């Protein structure tokens with residue numbers, strides 16, 4: 543097997559990637575819908591589906607041109623089946639299944655969160671078992687990953703996801719949507735110890751997360767201190783999120799005696815989180831594996847990579863594979 547095509551359409555990005563198995567190289571094209579949804583302050587599901595419909599076929603052709611291959615040279619097709627927006631998922635999954643059927647090649651349905659969980663392994667060999675922290679816009683979970691197809695969730699958020707906490711904080715600071723990156727940029731110029739924001743569920747052995755109280759604390763703080771330097775507020779708010787994520791992840795790895803910690807999801811692009819996790823891991827003799835930036839936020843590379851490893855580990859999926867909008871463990 544040489545070429546695996548990955549298709550991603552779970553939210554507001556349409557992406558197609560080719561994973562060249564022998565050289566472990568990626569080719570990718572992405573169509574973002576930021577301008578479409580910006581006037582509404584959030585993703586409008588029907589508009590997202592329509593954009594996916596318009597772009598998915600041209601993107602697949604574009605990525606083939608980029609890699610210098612024809613559609614017929616694709617050996618397997620993988621597409622995101624969930625979690626995500628139902629109408630958006632249907633577009634990518636249906637296209638992927640139809641293409642696989644037309645080419646007579648195997649099809650693999652990929653779980654977007656499980657793809658984030660192992661995305662860094664596409665770039666670096668990581669020995670199982672390891673602890674994975676997935677921090678995206680809709681999900682935050684800690685998992686003990688035992689094999690390609692076996693993992694156990696040891697912690698998840700009870701309310702907002704880490705990315706959501708960044709986005710809601712950014713909105714309160716007037717930084718627009720989605721504001722995770724904008725908040726991180728503002729925080730670079732501030733003092734992370736200027737204000738103490740609350741950290742929830744910090745008891746020993748508790749690996750679940752809760753970020754909704756933090757968002758409320760920020761709201762009250764901004765009401766009471768309208769003139770406080772925004773850089774300091776952003777840096778302290780970011781620090782509260784990063785502190786919780788890093789402490790729980792390292793504690794989980796130590797409790798389970800895992801030497802490797804793998805990070806994934808949009809928030810894994812956050813520079814403060816990357817630096818902090820590396821520093822904490824070093825202190826305890828652990829290794830942190832960070833995905834490169836194109837593999838952090840939503841992408842089709844991780845779908846192609848996950849598809850290739852699933853195909854090898856458990857074979858193809860039937861063309862009756864359906865979407866699943868809410869998260870579930872699929873292996």
Ligand code: KG4
Nearest residue numbers: 678679680705722726808809811812839840
């Ligand atoms: O994984 P992802 O691209 O999409 C989902 O599957 O949800 O994650 C998107 C999330 C958003 O909440 C976005 O604000 C956040 O990742 N994000 C960041 C950064 N880059 C993206 N949050 C903090 N710092 C960043 N540099």
Ligand code: ZN
Nearest residue numbers: 678808839840
């Ligand atoms: Zn994602």
